[in-house]
Amino acid sequence: MTKEEKKKQAALAAIAYLKDGMHIGLGSGTTVNYFLQALQQRCAKGLQIRAMASSLCTQQWAKQYQIPLLADTYVQTLDVYVDSFDVLNHHGDIIKGGGGALVREKMLFQWADKTIWICDDEKLVDDCHCYALPVEVLPFTLAHTRHMLNEHGYKTSLRMAETQPFLTDNQHYILDVFVPKQVTLAQAHTFLMSFAAIVQTGYFHDEDNLCIIASSKGVCIHPVRDV
Numbered sequence: 001m002t003k004e005e006k007k008k009q010a011a012l013a014a015i016a017y018l019k020d021g022m023h024i025g026l027g028s029g030t031t032v033n034y035f036l037q038a039l040q041q042r043c044a045k046g047l048q049i050r051a052m053a054s055s056l057c058t059q060q061w062a063k064q065y066q067i068p069l070l071a072d073t074y075v076q077t078l079d080v081y082v083d084s085f086d087v088l089n090h091h092g093d094i095i096k097g098g099g100g101a102l103v104r105e106k107m108l109f110q111w112a113d114k115t116i117w118i119c120d121d122e123k124l125v126d127d128c129h130c131y132a133l134p135v136e137v138l139p140f141t142l143a144h145t146r147h148m149l150n151e152h153g154y155k156t157s158l159r160m161a162e163t164q165p166f167l168t169d170n171q172h173y174i175l176d177v178f179v180p181k182q183v184t185l186a187q188a189h190t191f192l193m194s195f196a197a198i199v200q201t202g203y204f205h206d207e208d209n210l211c212i213i214a215s216s217k218g219v220c221i222h223p224v225r226d227v
């Protein structure tokens with residue numbers, strides 16, 4: 001089974017957790033796009049939900065698929081948040097932000113009553129240090145921020161979109177940060193958040209929510225702590 005087929009299978013399995021009347025937070029990325037396509041079909045068959053997108057890209061897809069959207073000003077509750085991630089280790093440490101939507105993704109994750117993670121098995125890793133940690137940062141005094149991080153052993157790479165720095169939906173930059181081996185992601189997150197220029201990191205921690213993992217053997221569903 002290809003990686004794309006696995007993503008699709010995981011996304012399809014998440015549909016079973018949706019009920020009429022729910023407010024659903026939508027993550028970002030290609031796996032979520034498969035979820036949106038499945039959701040479009042369920043909505044066409046009568047499922048009554050309303051959704052909130054974590055990125056402009058997801059919002060555009062949701063509109064294209066005619067998924068009813070909520071205006072953020074009026075939403076007080078989110079029943080469930082559905083998203084994928086870049087990597088997850090066996091301790092519930094998650095890296096997100098490959099698509100640069102990490103701030104709004106974390107907001108919806110923190111807000112929702114529960115989260116359903118959807119992924120292919122290639123995203124499960126022993127050590128998250130294999131993947132750079134995306135960090136959303138203010139463009140103001142960027143060179144200084146990078147210099148300070150470098151002084152502490154954190155190498156950084158400014159994410160680009162062709163010849164210009166990649167701009168997030170919040171009009172900030174993304175630094176892909178290589179966390180030193182001896183520092184845990186949780187420690188790195190706390191350290192990085194001490195910089196006023198850093199808006200948020202793509203480090204998430206979760207143990208209790210469900211993770212739907214698709215592999216060539218099929219789909220399995222576990223609490224994150226048992227992955």
Ligand SMILES: O=C(CO)[C@H](O)[C@H](O)COP(=O)(O)O
Nearest residue numbers: 029030031084097098099101
């Ligand atoms: O964190 C994210 C976007 O900011 C995505 O969830 C992550 O990058 C995974 O994307 P994909 O489903 O395309 O593999």
